[in-house]
Amino acid sequence: MKILVANLGSTSFKYRLFDMCDADAALLAKGGFERVTEYTPCIEEMLETLVNEGHLQSAEDLDAVGFKTVLGKDLSGCVEADERVLEALDGFKEVAPAHNPAYAEGIRCFQSKLPNVTRVALFETAFYQWMSPAAYSYAIPKAWRELGIRRYGFHGASHKFIAERSAELLQRQDVAARARGLYVKGPGEFNGKPLRVISCHLGGSSSLAGIQNGVSIGGSMGFSPQSGLPQNNRVGDLDSMAIPYVCKMLGISVEEAERQLNKESGLLGLSGVSNDARDIREAAEQGNAEAKLASEVLIDSIRHWAGSFFFKMGGAEVISFTAGIGENDAELRAAVCADLEGLGVKIDPEANAKTIRGAEGIISAPDSKIKVMVIPANEELVIAREVYRFKQAH
Numbered sequence: 001m002k003i004l005v006a007n008l009g010s011t012s013f014k015y016r017l018f019d020m021c022d023a024d025a026a027l028l029a030k031g032g033f034e035r036v037t038e039y040t041p042c043i044e045e046m047l048e049t050l051v052n053e054g055h056l057q058s059a060e061d062l063d064a065v066g067f068k069t070v071l072g073k074d075l076s077g078c079v080e081a082d083e084r085v086l087e088a089l090d091g092f093k094e095v096a097p098a099h100n101p102a103y104a105e106g107i108r109c110f111q112s113k114l115p116n117v118t119r120v121a122l123f124e125t126a127f128y129q130w131m132s133p134a135a136y137s138y139a140i141p142k143a144w145r146e147l148g149i150r151r152y153g154f155h156g157a158s159h160k161f162i163a164e165r166s167a168e169l170l171q172r173q174d175v176a177a178r179a180r181g182l183y184v185k186g187p188g189e190f191n192g193k194p195l196r197v198i199s200c201h202l203g204g205s206s207s208l209a210g211i212q213n214g215v216s217i218g219g220s221m222g223f224s225p226q227s228g229l230p231q232n233n234r235v236g237d238l239d240s241m242a243i244p245y246v247c248k249m250l251g252i253s254v255e256e257a258e259r260q261l262n263k264e265s266g267l268l269g270l271s272g273v274s275n276d277a278r279d280i281r282e283a284a285e286q287g288n289a290e291a292k293l294a295s296e297v298l299i300d301s302i303r304h305w306a307g308s309f310f311f312k313m314g315g316a317e318v319i320s321f322t323a324g325i326g327e328n329d330a331e332l333r334a335a336v337c338a339d340l341e342g343l344g345v346k347i348d349p350e351a352n353a354k355t356i357r358g359a360e361g362i363i364s365a366p367d368s369k370i371k372v373m374v375i376p377a378n379e380e381l382v383i384a385r386e387v388y389r390f391k392q393a394h
């Protein structure tokens with residue numbers, strides 16, 4: 001089954017073509033365009049390239065196209081990318097301005113060019129759709145809640161992959177199967193031994209999720225991907241009262257405050273050096289106190305959220321790290337897990353130090369009660385798998 005994954009960034013368009021057969025995925029082609037202002041010409045060029053390079057006889061040969069949509073109003077899950085999805089993206093275009101209009105354009109383009117090729121949207125919020133109302137409700141007036149202001153959670157594709165893979169690594173096929181079938185069958189009853197995972201996706205954009213027996217109980221991101229941990233240049237959690245206060249004291253508009261929180265905050269705002277964790281580490285090592293603080297705030301925030309999920313789930317069997325920082329930064333992983341022997345977390349320094357750059361492995365000591373893992377992210381593959389499952393089920 002030939003599945004194309006279309007990744008529409010705010011300024012880029014990337015794609016991968018997979019040939020899927022059960023759990024096996026062969027990557028046939030990948031490519032992309034930078035500094036994109038219009039997606040339609042890129043999609044046309046990509047389809048031409050895939051045909052010219054012999055991956056497809058014609059564009060109609062595609063079995064499905066998958067889109068990693070971010071946030072939809074009143075809609076989530078892994079669903080056919082039809083008018084309902086377009087409406088849902090439009091309904092929250094102000095909340096995800098860099099992503100929703102891009103995906104709407106991409107979906108419309110495939111709809112008109114290849115009407116017979118199945119289009120599937122996998123929302124980043126999908127993994128959190130079984131969160132309890134207590135976990136997703138903000139304490140705000142009813143009229144606000146009726147606008148859809150609540151916690152949604154993001155990076156769902158990445159965290160769902162962790163739910164499956166961590167269970168496989170522990171030979172917990174029961175939980176792996178439950179996580180795999182989630183968007184097709186729903187969570188159903190679970191009577192097995194608990195498997196509780198604290199999943200840390202740490203990259204340019206970062207979030208934690210609590211995963212109980214393959215199903216998420218919550219995430220660190222809330223109404224928008226603006227919340228939770230400090231991000232590369234986005235603020236993360238902030239007391240809502242800070243905004244009116246800053247607007248008044250600095251004489252700036254809400255829009256300007258929002259711009260600063262989006263572009264000049266997070267690790268960049270704190271360190272004053274860079275939005276890249278590598279530059280920040282280097283500056284901190286050279287004695288830059290603000291860079292050191294930025295690293296410490298990130299670590300503190302990860303521990304804050306990990307602690308929250310540990311408590312909510314009544315413990316954990318796994319702590320997992322993924323994405324650019326999570327996979328590469330052994331020092332940060334050690335700092336996140338430091339002084340937790342009382343909770344049953346003990347890192348193996350040697351295994352930790354050597355597990356970098358796309359390597360998968362367990363980095364806790366053999367006698368650590370909680371297994372600490374590194375699992376490389378591959379979001380395109382995750383989408384291709386979900387699209388494949390969707391096609392099999394429909």
Ligand code: ADP
Nearest residue numbers: 202203204205275276277278323324325328329
């Ligand atoms: P994104 O979240 O933007 O899709 P990634 O998951 O690749 O991208 O994460 C990018 C982040 O990973 C950057 O902040 C970068 O600094 C960080 N990173 C990459 N390599 C390392 C490393 N060796 N040590 C620390 N951080 C790293």
